[in-house]
Amino acid sequence: MKKFSPEDLEKLSMDKELEAYSHPLRAVIIYLLFGLVWIGFSDRVLLLFAGNMEQYHMMQSIKGWLFIVVSSLILYLVLKSEYKKIFKLTGEVSSKNQELVSFAEELVAMEEELKTKLEALYKTTDLLTSQKQFVEEIFESSNTAIMTWNLHGEVVNVNHYYTELLGYTLEEIKGKKWTEFLIPEGERPKLKTLIDELRENHRVNNFENKVVSKDGTELSMLWNDTLVYDSVEDRFFVVSFGTDLTKQHLQEEQILKMAYMDRMTGLKNRMVFENEISSLISEGHPFTLYYLDIDQFKNLNDIHGHLYGDLFLKMFGEALQKEAPYEHIYRWGGDEFLVVEFGIPDETVIKTLHDIVQRNWALREVQFTPTASIGITRFPEDGTVVQKLLMNADLALHKAKINGKGSVEYFRKQFQVELERVATIEKALGKALEEDQLELYFQPIYNLMTGEVGSVEVLLRWFDEQLNITTGEFIAIAEQTGQIVKVDQWVIKNAFKVISEKFGAAPPCRFSINLSAQSFNSDILLHSLTQLRETYDIRPEDIEFEITEYSVLHNLEETRRTMRALKEKGYNISLDDFGTRYSSLNYLGKLPFDRLKIDKSYVDYILTDSVDRVIVDLLVHMSEKIGLKTVAEGIESEAQYRALKEMGCRYGQGFYLAKPMPLEAVLSLLSKRD
Ligand code: C2E
Ligand code: MG
Ligand code: MG
16 A cells, blocks of 8 residues: 655645635636626527517527526536536545545554554563663672683673682773783693683683782682673673682691591601502602511500500600601501601611610600511512502511511511411411310430430420421411410420329429420419419429520519529429520529520530530530539430530430330330339
8 A cells, every 4th residue: 555645645635625626616617608608699699580579589588498408408517527526536535535544543553563562672671671780789799709701811890709809909900811910820821721622612610720819818719611702792701600619628638638647646647658659659769668666565555554655656756757857757557657768778767766766755654665676678679569568568577576676677578478377377276276186295305324214305296287387386486476375384284184194193204394485474374383283283393394595584583583483382494495596604593493405506516516515515514513404405326425424414315315205105115214
């Protein structure tokens, strides 16, 4: 439909108005002209044609009628034509009107639509405004650091929380490159990676970095960054939401520190040891590992209580930190400490450690003078993994402990094999003791002057086909494991039982029973002897105990007391294996021994080595002079026997004379004597 402008419509109505006025005027003018012509000429024409007046009058009437008819006809035709035009015009007007009405309706509808759209627009604007306010409020009041920045790293905006955190005002930061301005130098390279990743993925989550606040404090931040396109400005910018993890990190650090620090001593703990050693190993850096254990620590705890034990550990830990100039010192647990060193000679480290331990520790009113045993292993010679090195150090320490207080031992490969055998034997020996699988053998000791059996030494035997073990080996192991006290108790009981069963109250000779140092020094010895003696009705004078110098070494005063107690009860005591490990003539006069047993290692050489011969000769003479009878051990030949006899050695024992034998054999030997 054609659309009219208001001007068009006005012009159109004016034209129509003019046209409407011109039509009646035209009809009247035609009528006027026709009337005038008619009046002017009709009478003259009549006069021409009328013959008389009557005719004239009649023609006059006809002319009047004719005028009326013709003018009526003309009027009719003019009016008809005008009406026709009016009708046409009216039709046109009505159709224009129609058009106008629908145009008006259209206008109304358009206005309606416009109104609705306007309302919607207002609503959207309101919504946008409130949303903007909301976003601004969140931005400013949020407890999260929010920062917008462009891909050059320049800050566009920072929220209140973040400016507070940093101590800068917005103006101080805005437009600056935060990637340089706020970031410590070491962290900067990783920001380049951040920007690259943002360009590629438009989002980076959980990005952690450090920022430096205005007062120089380093803060740890965790960011979630999103790359956003700004269509208004046609450029990208980054929105970063950050959480301040500084406090959390500090707490974590503290927890971590606590997890890695030994609370009692303040030294590094075993976890750190394992980590640090692993890195040293992976670096391939040779080192020596020292495993230190306080020797008398158990006594301190047992006698004075754990409080004193803890106090010592604390003081010792402090002393180690202060006085041992080593970076790698750890507390492994209990009274065990580890030191890792390279570069400093072993002897220096050992001396330093011993010097720190071996002093008089004043633990309140308690005085403590400990020693320390040290096991040593080396990387890479002895092992290349932490566990192996630890095991080595432990084995070496174990060996050092066996060697005695304050000992130092280096790891050797056979320790492992030895230790496994010790463990097997320890277990089997416990079982053998319980199930009476041990046996007693007897070796006669002869009076070299008369050739008679003077006494019989009781020797333990363990016939185990699988273990195939000698007495010397399992006795040594029982001494290590502490089982020796039980072993000796078993021997004393079974020896007493045999004597009682076979000889009653009057055995034909003395019986010598070996006592280990631990048994001799144990509290139960005297008590158990009293009980067993009563049970089996044994006369103490028929019994001789053989102890070694090692038993005596422990404490001379205590040894003297125990010996006196034994002697008072009537038992005999001999000093066994004289001339071996701790030989010293010192004890001979000071302690009430009855006999001195010269060790086989001297007897072996009396024929070939003149020095040994002289020593044995002197020993025999000296002993006899102070009232000690001598027994030579391990006589294996007639020549040895004669030589000893010539020297005046009163008693002798050895394979040449008689080998250790089972009960029946010794019984028959003794019965022949009778
Ligand atoms: P010991 O007390 O010096 O006993 C003497 C050892 O020398 C015995 O070894 C004996 O068999 C051996 N022997 C004797 N004459 C000769 C000889 O002519 N040649 C050689 N080669 N050896 C000879 P055995 O029975 O193997 O005992 C070894 C050690 O084990 C004993 O040395 C003793 O210290 C210890 N022992 C044995 N039985 C017991 C026991 O019941 N308790 C304790 N605590 N130790 C024991
Ligand atoms: Mg002996
Ligand atoms: Mg001996």
